[in-house]
Amino acid sequence: MAGLILRNPANGQEILNMTGNYSQDLGSVVTGGVNGATAIAAPPAGKTLFYVVLPLVDLQREKGKRPGVTISGNTLSWTYSYNTNGWGYFSANCRIFYGYY
Template identity: 60%
Template sequence: MSTGFLAFKEDGTVMTDMTVFISQTMGSVDTNGANGSATLPSLPPGKSRFYMIVALVDLNRERGKKPGVTISGNAMTWAYSYSTNGWGYFSANCRIFYGYY
């Protein structure tokens, strides 16, 4: 959904565009600290996908890492990647919210 203000010239061209797109969350998935994938619902026509990763543990205190996320069509995959040099790193349990705008 778009909301805002549009002003047009007499010839129909846009003179001022102060619209914004309001996002719509479609769902979420928990990673359980492991690589994985999910099938997402189809998008409404003309909409773009977004995702947001929220850690379910304290990343700073426990040295957890969030996964990288890839979306292609209706398929979402996530994978953890971090340096094995050193100690204390682990794949943090995260929740990935997804939706459209």
């Protein structure tokens, strides 16, 4: 871990603490509005993988659905799942950013 800690020299009180886990982007994938998966690089030892889903289309008041995303080992997968009894729902094309912290 890298960072900066500033302390008051008189009493040792911490004034500023800029240490922590910062994220590193590894890449992204566009879903195309269909279920899928992709291989991703393993994070460095002691780091945790994460993802963020960004819709690339107007979700039209929640009619567009984002995929559910899972990371298992070195595989990032996504699946669209929603109630099909109604009408107007659609699988939104999204970009999934992934990385580690």
